[in-house]
Amino acid sequence: MPSLRATLDPIRAASLLVSRANGADTESLPESHQTITTQASADRTLPEQNGMRTAHPGTGGQGMTLGVFQAVKGQRNVEDLLRAIPDALRPLLFFDRVSLSLDRGAPGAPRQYVLDGDDAVSPNDRTPPDLAAHGLQSACAVPLTAPQRTLGTLEIASRRAHAYSQDDARLLAAIAEEIAVSLDNALSHEQLREGHDRLALLLELTNSLVSNLDLRGVLKTVMRSARRVMRSDSAVVALPDADGGHLRAYALDCPGSRDVLEGDEPVYGEITISAHVFRTGKPWVGRAADALESGFELNPQFDPGFTVGCILPLLSRDRILGTLGLRRRDDNAYTDDEVGFLLQVANQIAIAVDNALAYGEIRSLKDKLAEERVYLRDEVRTERNFEEVVGKSTVLRRVLRNAETVAPTDSTVLIYGETGTGKELIARAIHNLSPRRSKAFVKLNCAAIPTGLLESELFGHEKGAFTGAIAQRIGRFELADGGTIFLDEVGEIPVDLQTKLLRVLQEREFERLGSGRTLRTDARLIAATNRDLAALVEEKRFRADLFYRLNVFPVHMPPLHERPEDIPLLVRHFVEHYARRMKRAVETIPSETMEVLTRYRWPGNVRELQNLMERAVILSPGPVLHVPLADLDVRATGGRPRGSAQTLEEAERAHIVATLTDTNWVVAGARGAAARLGMNRSTLQFRMKKLGIMRPKM
Structure with missing residues (x-):
């Protein structure tokens, strides 16, 4: 077959005619679009086939190109314009298929469109179609050249051999010129619309940040807009969980999926792309297939079905707060321009996340301060005004030395003793002597809280x-x-709550009632009891492991009747306090009254003495204190021990003190304490010194 090479009018750009004989391959159009290569019969007229002939400029082609211009000039949408091309060409040229290669500004090869009349536009194939595979014998291709740029190539193909002449190529080139102008306008309009949509998205995001502190609500709206503007099929923001160990989908917009995910399980594995971006802070843009080849895993909830993706870190003040991910099901990779815009979106989202985290922290601290304020207000109302431990007895000094020894440590302390002995005062003394003195001292009486609410009081609860x-x-x-x-x-x-208390002591962590989130606390525990915990362990009413964990440093508070030398000091302390508060002038405490108070057993210990002194001040309008001694339990004045079981030393000490009190602290003589106890005076004095017994100062 003879071949002809010619150069056309440079204004028309280039065209390519190929006559396929016996399925010969088609030569590709040169990228420069500056020359024309034709292969055709020497007879440049096309024989009639089925009563049809191709049109050419000599048969009214210029008038017909005006019709093409009228058909496409009003189209501002690129896809709509492409769909209009087959119908506009059909009256002018015979073809079995129309295809178009269009450069839309994306990197890489131009996008290939196969325009089959009324069928949908198919831009998925990036490689030039194989004509022979579809039974096409002839093709004519011309460049699409706008005044400022070359847009691509327009090609028609036929199943007949030698279907197109050089005149057909000139006609198609003229038509392509009109189509290129309309395409250029549509692409410019598309770029302007995209720019407007992007600015609108940034404005919407900024306004949402200013007017709404609900981060999830803001991101839900922003993800929907971002997916639309970036022509994506999925948009998701992933944030780390409370401990920062796993990424979770926080806001998602994907047709067919839930907008917001609130599951407890992490939705991103350690070797997913999003987790890699979160760890490294480096953006990832590419295809799913490339990610799999690089050793990454696809997320089973979001990634299947998506071809390309763009995952960006959310950076704020040198911190990585999460990731922004967009994905597409088609093979249209994200361009540098799109990635640059998404980085701006990611920066705005990072500001929103950072502000929300700061707001949440402030709100949490505010709630905590409100709780502390309520607690401290209640504390002020309680009778806890006796911060000093009053007394100089040997046994009390021993307790204070133990408190001073254990205070600088963080060890758990168990204070045990009878009710009303001042266990809370010793606990406060330990706290005030410790490095934690500047922090809160929080108390709770476990017996005063109903069993069903005790867990909530200790560990808190969530709404509902x-x-x-x-x-x-x-x-x-x-x-x-x-x-x-x-x-x-x-x-x-x-018992069922003791396990959770043991966990706090050992692991320093707990969960609020109704929440699965683990919280940590650095609180030192001081416990107190008036019961025999060892006996409760034997009775299976108290956990042995918790008892051992509490009993790290036990402190015994002696009952008041074991420290009678402290009673006069306590009486004066309480009288002065209540007289000052009631604006009374109590100046004298009768010695007979003080002697009776000293000899009394005080089953209620210091608390009973304190309440009696308050009543006495109320009943004393003058300078002399009138104590209602008749209110005392006279049966408690004997020398027999009361209360819980005592050690032999404690029993001996109590018996000696009671005898000394009965003898008005006279040791020698026929009526002295030594004679009553059946021992020598020197022996009694030795025992008094050993047991730390001293005569109280009246």
């Missing part, structure tokens, strides 16, 4: 955790973080 839980509540362990928590009557804690 149980009936009546209308708001979130911070527990005492959370309030005492960094300070000291004092649990009085610890022996009253139910």
Whole structure:
């Protein structure tokens, strides 16, 4: 077959005619679009086939190109314009298929469109179509050249051999010129629209950040807009969980999926792309197939079905707060321009996340301060004004030395003793002597709280955790973080709650009631009880492991009748306090009254003495204190020990003190304490010195 090479009018750009004989391959159009190569019969007229002939400029082609211009000039949407091309060409040229190669500004090869009349535009194939595979014998291709740039190539193909002449090529080139102008306008309009949409998205995001502190609500709206503007099929923001170990989908917009995910399980594995971006802070843009080849895993909830993706870190003040991910099902990779814009979106989202985290932290601290304020207000109302431990007895000094020894440590302290002996004062003394003195001292009487509410008081609860839980509540362990928590009557804690208390002591972590989130606390525990915990362990009413964990440093508070030398000091202390508060002038305490108070057994210990002194000040309008001695339990004045079991030394000391009190502290003589006890005076004095017994100062 003879061949002809010619150069056309440079204004028309180039065209290519190929006559396929016996399925010969088609030569590709040169990228420069500057020359024309034709292969055709020497007879440049096309024989009639089925009564049809191709049109050419000599048969009214210029008028027909005006019709093509009228058909495409009003199209501003690129896809709509491409769909209009086959119908516009059909009256002018015979073809079995129309295809178009269009450069839309994306990197890489131009996108290939196969325009089959009324069928949908198919831009998925990036390689020039194989004509022979579809039974096409002839093709004519011309460049699409706008005044400022070359847009691509327009090609028609036929199943007949030698279907197109050079005149057909000139006609197609003229038509392509009109189509190129319309395409150029449509592409420019598309770029302007994209720019407008991007600015609108940034403005919407900024306005949302200013007017809304609900981060999830803001991101839900932004993801929907970002997916639309970036022509993506999925948009998701992933944030780390509370401990920062796993990424979770926080806001998602994907047709067919839930907008917001709130599952407890992490949705991104350690070797997914999003997790890699979160760890490294480096963006990832590419294809899913390339990610698999690089050793990454695809997320089973989001990644299947997507071909390309763009994962960007959310950076704020040198911190990585999460990731922004967009994905597409088609093979249209994200361009540098799109990635640059998405980086701006990611920066705005990072600001929103950072602000939300700061707002959440401030709100949490505000709630905690509110809880502490309520707690401290209640503390001020209580009778805890006797910060000093009053007394100079040997046994009390021994207790204070033990408190001073253990205070600088963080060890758990168990204070045991009868009710009213001042266990809370010793706990406060330990706290005030410790490095935690600047932090909160939080107390809780476990016996005063109903069993069903004790867990909530200790560890807090979430809103809706149980009936009546209308708001979130911070527990005492959370309030005492960094300070000291004092649990009085610890022996009253139910067995099923003792396990959770043991975990706090050992692991320093707990969960609020109704929440799966693990919280940590750095609170030192001081416990107190008036019960025999060892006996409760034997009775299976108290956990042995918790008892051993509490009994690290035991401190015994002696009952008041074991420290009679402190009674006069306590009487004066309480009288002065209540007289000052009631604006009374009590100046004298009768010695007979003081002697009776000293001899009394005080089954209620210091608390009973304190209440009696308050009543006495009320009944004393003058300078002399009138104590209602008749209110005392006279049966408690004997020398027999009362209360819980005592050691032999404690019993001996109590018996000697009671005898000395009965003899008005006379040691020698026929009526002295030594004679009553059946021992020598020197022996009694030795025992008094050993047991730390001193005569109180009247």
